[in-house]
Amino acid sequence: MHVRGTVAGEVEVRSVSTSYGESELAEVPLRPADDASTARGDGGTVAVADGRETTTVTLWNKWTESAALLEPGMELLVTNAKEEEYRGETQYATTGESYVVVEPSFLVSVTSIRNWVECPRLYYLNKLSGVPLNYPVVKGTLVHEVFGDLLRGRDLEESIEARVEERGLQLGLLGETPEAVTEEIRENATAIEGWLEQGRLTEDDSWRSEQLLISETFGIRGRADAVRRGAPVELKTGKNLKKEPRFKDKVQAACYALLLEEHGGDVDIGTLLYTKNSALDRNEETGDLTPAKEFTMGEGLLKYVVRLRNEIAATEMAGDIPTGYEADAKCEYCFEQDTCMVVSGRLDQESKAGQIGQSLPDEELEYFDRFYRAIEEERREVHREYAKLWEQTAAERADDDRALIDLEFVEKRPLEGGRWELHARRTGGATSKLREGDLVLASDGHPVRGESELAMIERLDDEVVLTADEPVEVTRLDVYPSELTTDRLLVAMHDALLKGDERRKDILFGRADPEFEEIDETFIDNNDRQNEAVTKAVGARDCALIHGPPGTGKTYTIARAIRAMVERGERVLLSAFTNRAVDNALEALLEQLDGVVDTDRVVRVGSESGIRDDMEPYRLERAGDPEDRVAELQNAQVVAATTSTCGSRVMKEQSFDAALVDEAAQLTEPGTCAAINLAERFVLVGDHEQLPPVVRAENDLTESLFERLVDCHPEAGVMLDRQYRMNQRIQVFASNEFYDGRLRPATPAVAARDLDDLEGVSRDALPESLRDPVSFVDVDGDPSRYTDSDEAARIAELIESYEAAGLDRTDIGVIAPFRAQVSEISNHVPDDVAVDTVDRFQGSSQEVIVVSFTATGSLEGPIFEDYRRINVALTRPKRALVLVGDSTALASDPVYERMLEWASA
DNA sequence: CCTCTGCTGAGAGGA
Numbered sequence: 001m002h003v004r005g006t007v008a009g010e011v012e013v014r015s016v017s018t019s020y021g022e023s024e025l026a027e028v029p030l031r032p033a034d035d036a037s038t039a040r041g042d043g044g045t046v047a048v049a050d051g052r053e054t055t056t057v058t059l060w061n062k063w064t065e066s067a068a069l070l071e072p073g074m075e076l077l078v079t080n081a082k083e084e085e086y087r088g089e090t091q092y093a094t095t096g097e098s099y100v101v102v103e104p105s106f107l108v109s110v111t112s113i114r115n116w117v118e119c120p121r122l123y124y125l126n127k128l129s130g131v132p133l134n135y136p137v138v139k140g141t142l143v144h145e146v147f148g149d150l151l152r153g154r155d156l157e158e159s160i161e162a163r164v165e166e167r168g169l170q171l172g173l174l175g176e177t178p179e180a181v182t183e184e185i186r187e188n189a190t191a192i193e194g195w196l197e198q199g200r201l202t203e204d205d206s207w208r209s210e211q212l213l214i215s216e217t218f219g220i221r222g223r224a225d226a227v228r229r230g231a232p233v234e235l236k237t238g239k240n241l242k243k244e245p246r247f248k249d250k251v252q253a254a255c256y257a258l259l260l261e262e263h264g265g266d267v268d269i270g271t272l273l274y275t276k277n278s279a280l281d282r283n284e285e286t287g288d289l290t291p292a293k294e295f296t297m298g299e300g301l302l303k304y305v306v307r308l309r310n311e312i313a314a315t316e317m318a319g320d321i322p323t324g325y326e327a328d329a330k331c332e333y334c335f336e337q338d339t340c341m342v343v344s345g346r347l348d349q350e351s352k353a354g355q356i357g358q359s360l361p362d363e364e365l366e367y368f369d370r371f372y373r374a375i376e377e378e379r380r381e382v383h384r385e386y387a388k389l390w391e392q393t394a395a396e397r398a399d400d401d402r403a404l405i406d407l408e409f410v411e412k413r414p415l416e417g418g419r420w421e422l423h424a425r426r427t428g429g430a431t432s433k434l435r436e437g438d439l440v441l442a443s444d445g446h447p448v449r450g451e452s453e454l455a456m457i458e459r460l461d462d463e464v465v466l467t468a469d470e471p472v473e474v475t476r477l478d479v480y481p482s483e484l485t486t487d488r489l490l491v492a493m494h495d496a497l498l499k500g501d502e503r504r505k506d507i508l509f510g511r512a513d514p515e516f517e518e519i520d521e522t523f524i525d526n527n528d529r530q531n532e533a534v535t536k537a538v539g540a541r542d543c544a545l546i547h548g549p550p551g552t553g554k555t556y557t558i559a560r561a562i563r564a565m566v567e568r569g570e571r572v573l574l575s576a577f578t579n580r581a582v583d584n585a586l587e588a589l590l591e592q593l594d595g596v597v598d599t600d601r602v603v604r605v606g607s608e609s610g611i612r613d614d615m616e617p618y619r620l621e622r623a624g625d626p627e628d629r630v631a632e633l634q635n636a637q638v639v640a641a642t643t644s645t646c647g648s649r650v651m652k653e654q655s656f657d658a659a660l661v662d663e664a665a666q667l668t669e670p671g672t673c674a675a676i677n678l679a680e681r682f683v684l685v686g687d688h689e690q691l692p693p694v695v696r697a698e699n700d701l702t703e704s705l706f707e708r709l710v711d712c713h714p715e716a717g718v719m720l721d722r723q724y725r726m727n728q729r730i731q732v733f734a735s736n737e738f739y740d741g742r743l744r745p746a747t748p749a750v751a752a753r754d755l756d757d758l759e760g761v762s763r764d765a766l767p768e769s770l771r772d773p774v775s776f777v778d779v780d781g782d783p784s785r786y787t788d789s790d791e792a793a794r795i796a797e798l799i800e801s802y803e804a805a806g807l808d809r810t811d812i813g814v815i816a817p818f819r820a821q822v823s824e825i826s827n828h829v830p831d832d833v834a835v836d837t838v839d840r841f842q843g844s845s846q847e848v849i850v851v852s853f854t855a856t857g858s859l860e861g862p863i864f865e866d867y868r869r870i871n872v873a874l875t876r877p878k879r880a881l882v883l884v885g886d887s888t889a890l891a892s893d894p895v896y897e898r899m900l901e902w903a904s905a
Numbered sequence: 906c907c908t909c910t911g912c913t914g915a916g917a918g919g920a
Contacts, residue, residue, distance in 0.1 A: 111916050131917080140917035212914085223915050238918060252916095335919060439913050454914065484912045578910055607913075644911045666910090694909045785906080818907070839908050863907045 003092045004077045004104070005030040008054045013064045026059045026067030030076060030092075057081065058093040063100040066307055069314035070102065077101040079217065099303065101219055102310040103317050105387035106380070110222030110255040113308050117251045119329040120322035121340055121351060123312070128343065129498075130491040133649040135174050138167060139181070140237040143188045143275060144225060147235050148469065151209040151226055152418025156193055160185050162417060169622040172630030173653050188237055188275040191291045195273065206230075210469050212441075213259035214448045216390045218306055219313060224256045230265040232256035239276035245293045246272075254297050254305045268297050316380070319373055324352030346498055360497065363509055368497055371670060374699040375489050381696035385481035389441070390448045397478060401432045401819075404477045407464060409444075412471040422455065422466040422474050431823065433479055436460050437609020440477045442468060447478040454480065488647030492674035500677065507542045507713070508705075514542040514716040523560055527746065530557045533718040537561035537660070537683040538568070545710050545717040546685040549743050550734065550875035551725025551845065554685050558660055559588040561683065566597055566637055570657035574640040575675040577693075579610040581663045581843060586615060586640045593638070603636035606645050622650075643667060647674040654678055661685065663843070664706035668693045672705040684709065689738040690872050691842055722746035725845055725878055727753040729773040733902045734875050737867075737895065755879050758807065758847065765805035770798070774881045776903040781856025781886035786820040788854045789828075791884055795850055796828040798882055802848060809833050813846035815873045817863045821854045838873045849877035853885030859893045867895055874899075 009029040015022055031054050057078055059067045070076065080097035083090055094100060115123040131137060142163050149159035164171070164178050164185065171181055207228050214221045226233040234253050240246060245253075253270030260267050272293045315322060324331070324340070331337050331353040344351035347368060348359040359365070388397070397403035407424040415421050422442065434440060436457050443452035455468035457477070466474065497505070506512035517539040524531040530553060536544040538561055548554030558574075565572050574589065576582045586604060593602065604611055604618040611619050618640075620633055633639070633654070643661070645651055659679035661672060665686035671693065676682040688707040695701045710717050721742050723731060728751035735743035745751035754773070755763045763771055777798065782788040799812055814835040816822045826835045834846065851873050855864065863869065874881065883903050890896040 109915065114916085134918085136918040138917075142917090144917070221915090225916090236918085238920095333920070433909085437913090456913070480914085482912060482914080484914080485910085488912085580910090609913095610911085642911065648912090671911095691908085694911095696909090819909095837908065839910095861906055866908085869908080 001081055001083065002077065002079050003030070003032065003055075003057055003081045004075070005032040005055075007070045007072050007074045007076055009072055011067050011070045013068055024061055024064045026064045028057045028059060028067060028070060028076065029054050030057050031055075033075070055089070056086075056091045058091065059100055060094045062303065062307065063094055063098070066100045066102055066310040066314075069310060071314075071318060074314070074317060075103050075105065077104040077217070099218065099306050100310070101217065101306060103313040104217065104219040105391070106313045106316060106383050107214065107219055107221045107386045108309045108312045110220065110252055110259075112312055113220070113255055113305065114248050114252045116312055116327075117248050117308055118327070119324055119334065119352075120311070120315070120326045121324035121353070122334070122336055124322045125336055125339055125343060127487070128490060128494050129339070130487070130494075131649075133170060133173060133653055135176065136237075138170050138174065139184060142167060142181070142185050143192075143237045144235055146185060146189050147192055147225065148209040149418055150189070150192060150196060151207050152469070154418045156186075156189055159417070160189060166623045168624040168626045169620070169629040169633070169650060172626030172628075173633075173650065176626060178626060191275045192235070192273065195292055208470065212452070212454045213256065213263060214386070214389070214452075215259050215262040216387075216448055217262055218258050218309065220255055220259060220309055221386070222255055222259060224259070227256075227260065228271065230260060231267045231269045231271065232260060233271040233273060235273045235275060237275055240272075240274040240293070243293075245270075245274075245295055250295060250297075250301065251305055251308070253295075254301050255309075257297050258302055258305060270295055270297050316376070319376060321349055323350045343498065361509075364497055364505065367509070368493070370700050371493050372490070374697070374701045375486060375493065375670065377697040377699055378489070378695060378701065379483060379486045382481050382483050382486060385479075389478060390446075394446075394476065398432070402479045403447075404432050404434060404464070405475075407475045407477065409473045409475055410463075412473070415467065418469075420468055420471040421458070422468060422472065424464045424466075424474050426462055426464060432477075434460065434477060435609075437607065439480050439482070440466075441480050442466055442472050442474040443476050443478070444473045445475055447476070485644055488644060488674060489668065489670040492647050492677060493670040495677045496670070496673040503542065508709075510712045512542075514540065514544070514713055516540055516544075521564075523564055524557075527553070527720075527722055529718060529720045529722065530560070533557050533720060534561045534564060536716070536718055537658075538564045540658075540681050540683065540716070542681060543709070543713075543716055544683045545706065545713070546683065547687060547710060547717055547719040548685055549687055549689065549720065549723065549739055550872075551723035552720035552743075553722075553724055553746075554687075554720060555585055555588045555662070557720065558585055558662055558683075558685055559592040562589055562638060562660060563592040563596060565658055566593065571636075571655075572638050573646070573654075573656040573659040573675060573679055574638060574662070575643050575646055575659060576662040576664075577643055577666050577671065578663070579606060579612070579642055582606075582640050582642055583612040583615050584843065585660075585662045586618070589638065589640075597637055600632070601635060601637045603633060603639050605633075605639060605641040605651060610642070643671050643674045646678060651678065657681065658683065665704045666691060666693055666842075667704050667706070668695065668701040669703075669705040669708070670701075690868055691839060692866075692868065694839075724750055726875065727751065727773045727879055730874070730877055730879075730881050733774075733899060734871055737898065738871050753879050755805070755807065755847070757879070758811070761806040763805065767801055770801060770880070770882065773879060774903050775883070776887070776900060777882060777884045778887045779884055781889055783856055786818040786854065787824045788821060788852070788856070789824055791852050791854060792821070792825045792828040795825055795852055795884055798850055798884070799829050799833055802880075807848060811847035812850065813841065813844075813848070813876060814850045814852065815841050815876065816852040817854055817869070821852055825852060838869045841876055842872050845876050845878060847878050848880040848882070849873075850882045850884060853883065853890060855889045856886055857889055859889060859896060864893070864896075870895070870899065 008031045013026045079099045081092040145163045211224045225235045257267045340353045341356045345355035345357035394405045410423040413421045441447040442455035443450045453468045453472045455466040459465040519539040523534040533546045656679040659682045664684035665688040684706045686706045724746045809832045
C-alpha cells in the first residue's frame with residue numbers, strides 16, 4: 001500500500017541492531033493525507049494535534065538519507081509500505097519494494113537531476129544564469145531533431161536540410177554556414193542511421209520518438225529522446241570510447257526508466273547512443289564498432305535517482321542554496337569552476353570551489369535574496385499547477401478553465417516530416433484559457449495517466465486542430481504549465497546584478513541621481529508635458545520615467561521619442577509585457593517613422609501566434625539562410641519584443657542605445673530588467689494608478705520597478721496631464737481620486753465630447769436617466785457571488801436604449817469584475833458588443849462604457865479593494881459612462897461612495 | 906474569494 005501525508009514533527013535518524021546486522025532507520029511522524037482529514041482541517045472541529053491523527057512511518061537504511069531532508073510540513077509519499085501493529089497503533093514501514101518520495105507534487109525535471117548528480121552547484125548556476133547561445137548546444141539540438149525525424153520515417157538528407165534551415169537565425173548569430181553545419185550533422189546522423197539499420201535487420205523494433213513523460217508518483221518529468229520496445233534510448237552528440245556510459249548519462253536514462261515504469265513499462269535496459277563514435281574508433285576493451293551502449297539498470301540505481309530527486313525537491317521547498325559540498329565532484333575538473341567561484345564571491349555564498357572577487361554591497365545582496373525568494377515562490381506556484389493535472393478531476397479542471405474536456409476525436413493526418421495533424425470536434429460550448437498558438441497537453445482522456453503528448457493549437461473554434469509528434473487520439477486538452485517565464489525572470493535579475501554596469505546599479509539602488517543632457521529642441525509643440533517627456537527620454541543619460549494617465553497620449557509620446565532617437569542614429573529596443581501593448585506601440589511608431597527610416601530596419605521579434613496580423617510583415621523569421629537572418633536583425637534600428645522575449649537567447653545577443661518599455665507599471669522588477677539589461681539607457685512609461693503586475697504569489701514582485709523609481713527619482717519623471725479621451729464630466733472622478741486633480745482635458749473639444757457628435761446618434765432619443773455623460777443605474781443585488789443575472793438583464797436593456805438612439809453596437813463596451821459575470825452578460829447581449837473583464841480592457845477605449853459592479857452586501861474581496869481597477873474601468877469611455885450596481889453595497893466603501901455621489905450628481 | 910499574459914519545450918555539450 002502507498003502511504004502519503006504531511007510530516008508532523010522532527011525526524012531523527014538512528015542506528016539499530018537487527019538480525020541482519022546494524023541498520024539505520026528514521027521514524028517519521030506523519031499526518032495522513034486523505035479526504036476526511038482535509039475536510040476536518042477545514043471545519044476546525046477536530047484538533048489537528050489529536051494523537052490519532054498522526055501515525056509513524058519508518059524509513060529504513062538508504063531511505064534515511066531522504067528522511068534527513070524532511071522538515072515538518074513537507075509532503076511525503078512511501079510506496080509499497082507494510083502495515084505494522086505497534087502498541088495497539090497502526091504504523092508503516094518501507095519494504096524492499098518501497099520508494100520514498102519527498103514533496104511528490106514538486107515535479108523535478110530530468111535535466112535538473114542530471115545536473116545535480118554532477119554537482120548541485122551546477123544545477124543552481126544553470127538555473128541562475130541560464131545557458132547562453134553556443135554552437136555545441138545548437139548542434140546537439142539539431143542532431144536530436146534529426147534523430148526524431150529518422151524514427152518517424154523521414155528521409156535523412158531532407159531532415160537535415162529542413163532542420164538546419166529552421167535554425168537559420170541562431171546559426172547566423174554563431175557565425176556558422178549551412179554547409180559546415182550540414183556536414184557535421186551528417187556525420188552524427190550517419191552513425192544513428194547505421195545503428196538503426198542494424199536493429200531493423202535483426203529484430204522487430206517498435207519505436208516512439210520524443211515522448212513527454214510525467215510521473216505523479218516519483219515527482220519527475222522529462223522528455224525521452226526515444227523509447228524502443230518500452231525502454232529508453234538516450235542520444236548523445238559526443239564521443240565515449242569507454243566501455244561504460246558516463247554516470248550522469250546512466251542517471252538520465254534511469255530517470256526515463258522510472259517515468260516509463262509508471263506508464264506501464266517494466267524496464268531494466270537503457271541504451272546510450274554516442275553518435276560521434278564511428279567505426280574507426282574501435283573500442284579497445286570491447287571491440288565495439290557501434291555507437292550504442294546498453295546497460296542494465298538495477299533497482300539500486302533507480303532508488304538512487306529518486307533520492308537525488310528528493311534532494312532537489314527538499315532544497316527547493318526549503319529555499320536553500322546548494323554549496324557543492326553535497327556532491328563529491330572535483331571542482332578542478334569542472335567547466336563551470338570559474339563561474340561558480342565568481343558567483344559565490346559576488347553573492348557571498350558558501351561554495352566548495354571557493355570564492356573570488358569582491359562581494360556585492362549589502363543592499364544588493366539583500367535585494368538578490370528578496371527577489372530570489374519571490375521568484376522561487378512563483379516557481380512553486382507553477383509546480384502547484386502541475387500537481388493539479390492529477391489532483392483535480394476533469395470536471396474541476398474544466399471549471400477552472402484549464403482544460404477542454406469532451407472533445408470528439410475526428411481524424412489524424414500525417415504531415416511532412418513525420419509529424420501529425422490532429423482534428424477534434426468540440427461538443428460543448430465550454431470556455432477555457434486555451435488559445436491558438438498555445439502549447440498544450442493533448443491526451444486521450446488523462447494528461448498524465450493516459451496517452452498524452454505536447455501539441456500546438458493551430459485552430460480553436462468548433463473544430464480543434466493540433467500538431468504533434470505522435471498521433472494521439474485526442475479527447476482532452478490541458479494547459480501546460482511552463483516554468484519558462486520564471487526561469488527568465490531569475491536570469492534577468494542575475495544579469496542585472498552580476499553583469500550590469502555599476503552606474504546602472506547606482507541608479508537602481510538610489511545611490512546616484514539620473515543625469516540629463518541639455519536638449520534645445522521642440523519635439524511636440526502643442527503639449528508641454530509631452531514635449532518635456534520626449535526631451536527627457538532623448539536626453540536621458542541613465543533613465544527617464546513617463547507617467548501617463550488614461551488617454552494622455554503616452555503611446556504617441558513614446559513613438560515621437562523613438563523617432564528622435566532614431567534620427568540621432570541610435571539603436572532602440574521597444575518592449576512591453578504583452579504582445580498587444582508591443583504591437584500598439586509599434587503601430588504608432590511606424591506612423592512616426594514613415595519616411596524617416598526604411599521599414600525593413602524595424603523588426604518585430606516574437607512568435608507568429610503572438611504577433612498581430614498587421615505586424616506580421618515586420619516579424620523576424622527565424623528560419624532561412626543564416627547570413628540573411630542575422631543581417632535582418634543586426635541591421636534593425638528598432639527592435640520590438642515582449643520583455644519575456646527579451647530574455648531569450650537570441651535577444652540576449654543584442655545590444656541597444658536605449659530601451660523604451662511601455663505599460664511598465666504592469667511589469668515586475670526582474671521583468672523590466674530583462675528589457676533594460678540590453679540597453680545603455682532606459683525609458684519606462686506607465687501608470688502605477690492602473691493595474692499592477694500579474695503574479696501568482698503575493699510577494700515583492702507586485703510592485704513594479706516603474707513605481708519604485710518614480711518614488712526614488714522624482715526628478716527623472718514627467719507626468720502627462722492632458723487627456724484626449726474623455727468628456728470632462730467623465731474624467732473628474734478619476735482625476736480627483738487618483739491624480740490629485742491634475743488630469744485635465746487636452747482641448748475644449750475633448751471636454752465637450754458628446755454622443756450627439758457621432759453620426760446618426762441623438763442624445764435626446766435616450767431615456768432621460770441616460771442623457772448625462774455619467775449615469776448610475778441602481779439594481780437590487782442578486783445574492784449569488786460572482787454573477788448577477790438581473791444586472792445582466794438590465795444591461796441588455798441599456799444597450800437596446802443606446803441602439804435605439806442610433807449608436808452602433810460596436811461602439812459599446814461592457815466591463816465586469818468577474819469572468820463569470822462577463823459570460824452571464826454575454827448571454828444577454830448581442831455578440832458585437834465587447835464584454836470583458838477590467839483587466840482585459842486596460843489599454844483600450846470605447847464611445848460608451850457600461851460597468852457592471854456585480855456586488856451585493858459588502859464590497860469585501862480583493863477585486864474591489866484594489867481601487868486601481870476602478871480607475872481603469874471608469875476611464876475607458878469617451879462620451880458616456882453608465883454604472884450599474886447595488887447602491888447599498890457600493891455605499892459601504894468610502895471610495896465607492898464618492899463614486900456614487902459623482903455619478904448621481 | 907478574484908483578476909491573468911508570457912513563453913514552444915526540455916535538454917542540447919564540452920574533458
